[in-house]
Structure formats: C-alpha cells, structure tokens
Amino acid sequence: MAIGLNVVFMGRFGYPSGMASTKRIQHFIDHLQAFPATTRVLQLRPTGEGTPGGQGGNHQGTEYRRIGADLKLDWRLPVALFWYHWNGIGMLKKWRTDGAMDVLYCYGGVTAENVLLIVAGKRLGYKVVFDIVEDNTYIDDKLTLPGKLKWLAGEILDRYLLGLADGVVVISSYLRSLYGKKIALSVPLCLIPISARCDLSATGGREPGPMKFVYAGSFAKKDGIELLLEAFEKVHQKKGNCQLMLCGTGGSVENYQARIAANPAIRYVGYLDDAEFYRFLQGADVLCVTRTGSTYANAGFPFKLGEYLATGNPVIVSDVGDVRRYLSHMEDAIIVEPGNAVAIAGALEYCLDHPETAAKIGQSGAAKCRQYFDPAANGRLLVELIRRL
Structure with missing residues (x-):
C-alpha cells in the first residue's frame, strides 16, 4: 500500500x-x-x-x-x-x-x-x-x-x-x-x-490433586453455564476428585451465585486482569466452552476457544458454528452436542478417566490454533x- x-x-x-x-x-x-x-x-x-x-x-x-x-x-x-x-x-x-x-x-x-x-x-x-x-x-x-x-x-x-x-x-x-x-x-x-497467541512455555504437565475444569468468559445465556454446572455436579457426585473454576463477568453471574456457594467444589474467582487471566487458563487441566445450540450461539464463534486451545490444555467444546471447520473430535478437542448436559458430563468424566489421552488432545489443539488462529x-x-x- x-x-x-x-x-x-x-x-x-x-x-x-x-x-x-x-x-x-x-x-x-x-x-x-x-x-x-x-x-x-x-x-x-x-x-x-x-x-x-x-x-x-x-x-x-x-x-x-x-x-x-x-x-x-x-x-x-x-x-x-x-x-x-x-x-x-x-x-x-x-x-x-x-x-x-x-x-x-x-x-x-x-x-x-x-x-x-x-x-x-x-x-x-x-x-x-x-x-x-x-x-x-x-x-x-x-x-x-x-x-x-x-x-x-x-x-x-x-x-x-x-x-x-x-x-x-x-x-x-x-x-x-x-x-x-x-x-x-x-x-x-x-x-x-x-x-490467539500460542505460548506453551508455561505448560509442564498436570499438577497432583483434583482435576481442575475451568470456564472463563461471559455469563450470557448462549454460554451454557447452566449446562456446565449441571454436568459438573453429576460428575463430582459420582467421581469426586475434581473442581470447577469459573472466571469472568456479566449481568447474569448473580443467577448462579447461590448454586456456586452451595458446592465447595465450585469456585467463582470474578474478573481477572490480563496477566492473572492467562495464568488462570494455564493452570487449568481442562477448559470448557459449553455453548447452547441456539441460532445466536451458532452464528458467532467463541473467542475464548482460541485462547483455550493456545494453552495446550485439552478443551471440551460444543459443536456450534465453525468448530468442526477447524477441529476434529477426539483429535484436537472433545466436541460435544450443544445444549446437552449429559454429553458434557460424559466429556468431563472421560478427562478424569483418561488424563494422558486428554493431554495429547490438548497439544494437538494448540497446533490447530497456530495453524488457523x-x-x-x-x-x-x-x-x-x-x-x-
């Protein structure tokens, strides 16, 4: 030019x-x-x-x-x-x-x-x-x-x-x-x-202790927080040895506060500045993008998916919009049916039972992030x- x-x-x-x-x-x-x-x-x-x-x-x-x-x-x-x-x-x-x-x-x-x-x-x-x-x-x-x-x-x-x-x-x-x-x-x-920028320098394998499932982003209806909470509660009751960490902001957060407070395995950390936010993502074991199947959810493309993939951690993502345009199920991410809490619970349980395989999926997801995003x-x-x- x-x-x-x-x-x-x-x-x-x-x-x-x-x-x-x-x-x-x-x-x-x-x-x-x-x-x-x-x-x-x-x-x-x-x-x-x-x-x-x-x-x-x-x-x-x-x-x-x-x-x-x-x-x-x-x-x-x-x-x-x-x-x-x-x-x-x-x-x-x-x-x-x-x-x-x-x-x-x-x-x-x-x-x-x-x-x-x-x-x-x-x-x-x-x-x-x-x-x-x-x-x-x-x-x-x-x-x-x-x-x-x-x-x-x-x-x-x-x-x-x-x-x-x-x-x-x-x-x-x-x-x-x-x-x-x-x-x-x-x-x-x-x-x-x-x-998203891939920086895998901070990844060093999963730390001992409960598996940390993480959601970070807005709390709008399309984000499916209700589905994630329902799925996690079922898996935690059945398997134990896991935590759900939530981060972000939005007018709908208050809708979930009582439910979060009632379960010691669920923690909401609020809004984090950029440096804390990326440390929070890197510290996760599994990251979750559990959107609903609405037309509104399918029309866009979750920005957080790129940030999740960039960490090299395994990602559970709903099959909305262009997800399968870039990612393959059980190769680059664990792709679940949108709006299906049972499918989300199955993915959470899979990660608990197969942490090594989930980790390999995370590394492949990071490679796709570098390729496409x-x-x-x-x-x-x-x-x-x-x-x-």
Whole structure:
C-alpha cells in the first residue's frame, strides 16, 4: 500500500483492557503497527470491569479516547447526547490524516450508538469497515425495555444503512453467508476468525490433586453455564476428585451465585486482569466452552476457544458454528452436542478417566490454533481487505 494508512477502531468495548472484543481489536492493532500504520481507538460508552477510568490515553503507541460514559436515561440525556456526538466527531476530525488512507473500523457493525459517527466519518473521507461478530436477530438473553429498543434500532439500521460500509469483516461462515446476501457485490467481504497467541512455555504437565475444569468468559445465556454446572455436579457426585473454576463477568453471574456457594467444589474467582487471566487458563487441566445450540450461539464463534486451545490444555467444546471447520473430535478437542448436559458430563468424566489421552488432545489443539488462529495471519487478511476498499 503506497500511501500511508490510518485506522480508527470504534465500538463499545473495553480498551486497553477487556475481554473478547478488546483482544480481537488489539491483535489487529499489533499487526497494523508493524505494517506500519497509525492506529487509534474511539471507545463508545465504556462499561464493565476491566475498563479503567478517565477519558483516554495512550496504550503501546495507540491513542484512545472514551466518550459517552455519562449517557443515562434521565432529563440530562439530550445534552449528554449532543456532547457525545460533538466529542466523537471532533476526534474523527482530529485523527483524520492528510495524504493517508483513513479507515473507520466499526466493531459490531452499524448501531444506534455509532450511526451518526459513521455518517460523519464518511463525510470526512473515511473508508468504513464493519466487523460483524454476532447475529443479534436471534439474541437469546432477556432484554430490558431500553435493551429491546436498542435491539430494534440495531435491526432497522442493519437492514437499511448497511450500505454505509465500504468493506465487511465477519467472524464465521454463518455470518459470511448472511452478509454476503445483504451487501452489494462491489463491497469486499472477508471472513477473519478468532485469534490467539500460542505460548506453551508455561505448560509442564498436570499438577497432583483434583482435576481442575475451568470456564472463563461471559455469563450470557448462549454460554451454557447452566449446562456446565449441571454436568459438573453429576460428575463430582459420582467421581469426586475434581473442581470447577469459573472466571469472568456479566449481568447474569448473580443467577448462579447461590448454586456456586452451595458446592465447595465450585469456585467463582470474578474478573481477572490480563496477566492473572492467562495464568488462570494455564493452570487449568481442562477448559470448557459449553455453548447452547441456539441460532445466536451458532452464528458467532467463541473467542475464548482460541485462547483455550493456545494453552495446550485439552478443551471440551460444543459443536456450534465453525468448530468442526477447524477441529476434529477426539483429535484436537472433545466436541460435544450443544445444549446437552449429559454429553458434557460424559466429556468431563472421560478427562478424569483418561488424563494422558486428554493431554495429547490438548497439544494437538494448540497446533490447530497456530495453524488457523494466528493473529499475524488475521492481520494480513485485514490489510488485504483494506487494499480492496
């Protein structure tokens, strides 16, 4: 690419710390900086644990700005919305670079929170790329009234304003098929899957003691926490000598707290920062991605699967979305029927009874992670898409 490249990542995700969305963006940033390119982050309405306070800063050479933290449904909303858009458009103007190709990378596509900023970005000369990671048409969590209104607005905007995109990135085959039908043939579309960095230097075999089954991530309905708890309780009662460790955050955590507290073999450790989080994953014996079989769960692709595989530990994963596109059952992962607590229990019991075989599956899974989910390879796919804009 002969001219300079300036990419502004925009969306409602934590930065510089956070979970799946943050890590996806950071991996793209790392590759683009080595390209080289200028990278910035415009964080919309930052919420949740792992998001530090303040209006912005600089992280590893990437300037970032937060707007909209004060947006609330009260009498001050009209004024807050004015300043939200004023500040957002102001940052897009400030970050625009003469003589370079300006790209506005919108994580999550077009939403009520970013639509006016996208329109402003287009008028300022930005090329707009949407990163679609879910099909919110089939969202299966219970929504509050504001949440339902936001969902409806998102559906309308996605249907009628998708034409604002100059390029589209999707995370799964399902979404590639769906958005391939929605967008014009002239708009480049690229499947860029999850990414994870493999570092097996910390692996040294299973430690003595109870086998540690681990789940780390969000606690949304699609994540199947209820299924995992049910399966573990059955196996622990039958076999003993095992623990279930849970880590992460989300509004649904409280739904499981009483059940967790009632069983000494189950422990919830809360939200962990990046360094603690990866130590937590490395310390597991078996990692679990037990999603439901809903259309919502099948549409995306669990980012945590890549992080799990990268540890070299064996992974139990539900057969959703693109899992079998990349992994083979009992070779690279233990793949179970989605939504089936009995199947999950069988996989947990297998790991207890065959730890050496499970360990070999984990090593093969790490090799598949390096093959398919390399952050540098994904970064190259993004650069190739940008070249086509």
